[in-house]
Each structure stands twice: as C-alpha cells, then as structure tokens.
Amino acid sequence: AEPARDPQYPPGSRDVVYTTDLGGNEQAQIVRLNRGSGQTVLLTDGVNKHGSPLFSRDGRRMAFSSNARNGTDMDVWVGDGQDPTSNRLVAELSGYWGPADWSPDGERLVLWKYVSSTLSELHVLHVASGTVRRLSPEDRPASYGEAIFDGSANGLFVTSDRDGEFTQLYHLDLGTMTWTPRSADVPWNVDGLALSPDGKTLAFLVNEDGYARVFLLDTRSGKRQVLEALPKGIVTGLRFADAADTLGFTLVTPARTGNAWTYDLKKKALVQWTDSEVGGLDPAAFVEPELIHYPTFDGLSIPAFYYRPAGAGPFPVVIDIHGGPEGQSRPWFSASTQFLVNESKVAVVVPNVRGSRGYGKSWLELDNGPFKREDSVKDIGALLDWIATRPELNPDRVAVQGGSYGGYMVLAALVHFSDRIRAGVDVVGISNFVTFLENTRPYRQDVRRVEYGDERDAAQREKLEAISPLNHIDRIDAALFVGHGANDPRVPVGEAEQVVAAVRASGREAWYMLARNEGHGFSKKTNRDLFTLLRALFYEQYLVGGE
Secondary structure, eight states, X not given: OOOEEEEEOOTTOXXXXXEEOSTTOOOOEEEEEOTTTOOEEEOSOSSSOEXXXXXXXXXXXXXXXXXXXXXXXXXXXXXXXXXXXXXXXXXXXXXXXXXXXXXXXXXXXXXXXXXXXXXXXXXXXXXXXXXXXXXXXXXXXXXXXXXXXXXTSSEEEEEEOTTSSSOEEEEEETTTTEEEESOTTOOSEEEEEEEOTTSSEEEEEEEETTEEEEEEEETTTOOEEEOTTSXXXXXXXXXXXXXXXXXXXXXXXXXXXXXXXXXXXXXXXXXXXXXXXOTTOOGGGSOOOEEEEEEOTTSOEEEEEEEOOSSSOOEEEEEEEOOTTXXXXXXXXXXXXXXXXXXXXXXXXXXXXXXXXXXXXXXXXXXXXXXXXXXXXXXXXXXXXXXXXXXXXXXXXXXXEEETHHHHHHHHHHHHHGGGOSEEXXXXXXXXXXXXXXXXXXXXXXXXXXXXXXXXXHHHHHHHHHTOGGGGGGGOOSEEEXXXXXXXSSSOTHHHHHHHHXXXXXXXXXXXXXXXXXXXXXXXXXXXXXXXXXXXHHHIIIIISOX
C-alpha cells in the first residue's frame, strides 16, 4: 500500500531490505523481507525517522541513521539487520548524519554530515569504542559527497569541491591524511563511485552540462578511460559484479526510459540487457532537447534544455523549474514533457537558474539567503525575454510549473510576471518563507535556514516576508493550479492551503488537488495519474485553448 524504496540484498542473503513510510510522512522505517516465506520484519521502531541502511561486507551488521533519541538529530545506530532488539546507538551526534561506507573488516564506518548544499563533513567512526574522528579539515570548509574505502582499506576515494568550483575525485590516505586529486583536469562535478572487488578499478560519473560520462580509473597507475560508446544520457546505479570483471549501471536518455547495461572490463564490451517498454508508443517520435544558453539581467548565461515540437509554430510554452533550490534539471526521460511536446504541441523549456547544482560552487551560492533569492526569479524573466525573440514560440501563451522550491518559483514568477504568463502549476511549493521555516520538521529547520535565511533574525524575517508570494496575491492575475500532499513533512500543507484561500478570496479561480495519503509530491500511481490528467486539462483550458 505504500512505496518501497532503497532496496538492497544483504551480503550473503537472498532477503531484501528496504525503507518505507506511511502516507508520505517521511518517517522512514527499515524492513527486511524474507523472499522464501514472504514474511517481513520491521527493523526499526515504527515511529521515528530512519534512513541510509548500510550492510557490512560480510552482511552481519547494518548501520543506519535515526532521530529516535530526540526527534531532531540524526544519530548513527548499528544492529544485525535481522532482529530489531540488536539495534544500538553507537554515535550520539548533533545535526544530520548518515553512514557512507563500512571498512572491509567491519571495524570502522565513514560518516557523512550534511550542513548545507555547500558545506558538509566527513568523519570516521570506530564502531566498538564509539569514537569519532574528523577527516575533512575544519579550516577548509567544503562540500563532500561520496566516500568509499579503497582496496587496501588504508585510504578513501572521496568526492569534494575542497579545491575549487567543482566536485572532484580525491584519494585520501588515512595514515598521512594526504589528499591526492584524481580528476583535477575535469571541469565538471564528479558524482557516483564504484570500486571493483579487487580494488584495481574505480568507476566514477562526471556530470557534464547535465549529461553523464562514465570514467574508469586504474587505481595503481592513475590512468583513466571513458566509455565513449554510450548513448548520450544519464547514468545511475554504478555497481561492479561480485565475481566478474563487469560493471553494471542504468542508462536513461531524454527519449528512452531506463535500461540495464554492463561493461566487460576484459573484453572492453558494452552490452544493453533490457529494452524497456513505453506503452506501445513509438520511441522514434520522442523529442530530444537542445541545450541552450540564454542571457540574464546581470550578464550571466543560463543553461536550459529546450524541447521543441515538430512544425513551424508558433507554439505555446511551458517553463519547467526544478526544486531544491540546489537541484539540477537534467535530461531524464519525462512522459509528461513528451506528452506536451508531441500531443499538445507545446514547447517545454527546462532552465537551470542560478543556485542550481552542477555548474560550480559560485553558481550554487548565487541565490543564497533572502537578499539574493529573487535574482533567480529574474532569471525566469530573462527566459521570457528569450522566448519573445523566438519566431517559433508564442510569448502570449506561456505557463510555468514546478515542485517544492520550484513551486515557490512558480508563485514568484506569477507575482512578478503575471502580465506575461497565462498559467502556473505549483506542486508542494513554498508560499511564505516564514511560515515554511517555522513549520517544517525540526530536523530540517537549521539546514533550510542556511539556504533561505533565518526567520528568527529581525532583518532577515522582514526580507523573507517581503519576497514571499503570499504577501503579493493581488499581483497574481494568471490561472493557478496547486497540488499538495496532506502529510508533507518538508513543505507543510498549510503553504498550499493559505495561497489557495488567498487567491480565491481575491475573486480569482484556483484549482486545488489535495492528496490525503501523500507527502512531498505524488508517489502513488493513482494520485500521479489523476494529477497528470488534471494538469493536462488545466493547460488545455488556460494555455492551449481559450482567448
């Protein structure tokens, strides 16, 4: 009845361990399924938030994070992964922590602490004693991502932006604490690591303008190769086989759903193992986006993916804005985008405005805090200017859509550019930063204050109120559709209720879909299908049709 996430096989077992929550409340629990009997065992308390289950190499212990101690701080616990009574608190911590990797001997855990999109920490925990040693230098604040033990277990492969704009690959010698760059010549973010069982080959991903490239590193010589023959798309789930020189992964392109691939290191052979169905549609009809860059108000160039329908136009346009705000729009396969482009003959533009991940640390920080927040909204205004220069696009028929922080961007765009936008679709969006920060779950408040501002500070509170769309409802003159989940722990449902009530009180119409069994977005198929149909109807009425 509820979505199951993060499935994994405990080493040496055919059981499956996964996480699930209730109605999207994100109080995730860890469950073990016996595939022989079909019976499940709840491995956590059923009440508090848990996550990041990680098994030791021998499968005998499972580390995970939990806020069971006080409801706010994510501590690190260890159990046997079979009996919930074996769980014990091994590291009482402050903030948002999680396990990253076990050492091969099971005596140490690498821990990751998240502070903000531009600041995190790495530590190592000696499980038996509970002692925690910091690995990332205190005098060198940076963001740290992946961290895995090398083949010798005396070092780590780590991704970090500690030396520059982009997240690079490093090797950290745990004895000398020497950081050796391994991808300094790659001017893009490294994300995703996998080490072969013999420790001789490290696979890693590079996010190059939204597209993925797979690199293979010889850990002894330092030589690299790229899997050049891969189709242009996005790669996820890097994993080496346990007993073969084979790398597995999933590949998604803008025009094809995900498929399973392998690369044989000895034969140097790529194999596509699956051909995912697309409901009887012709994949050849799907549209690949063009990567464009458009100028904005202060001279920056904003990257965006542009999906253009066949024909001369002029076409209506949907601007699709990602959340985060430190997210990144990438060229995933999107059924809704392909529907708009192919069936409704609507162009779709997907921008990565300032504050997006993937374009360097400085770019990521350009929208931080309340005083720079609306600069990203101005980037949407610049996109409207770009649309007006394109003969194949209709600048009088533009809509904006987005979820979470993207929902705020929709509302803010309607406040600032209602005379140039016909319709907006806001999904689980923020309507007032002060009420959002006061009511989001306690374990999220501090990390969100780093990004948006601190509502407890008088000057920042005043600015947060000034830029909140809820306080400028009189300036919204476009059609509005709001979708939200009643159990949303991140952006509480009050953010939707108050903006819908305000728009309706002003005498204008607001469509509203409330899913009572959902949280931050629509996970259940029945809700996704209903929302998709309603959004299509909304666009038919307010964007494609009408005067």
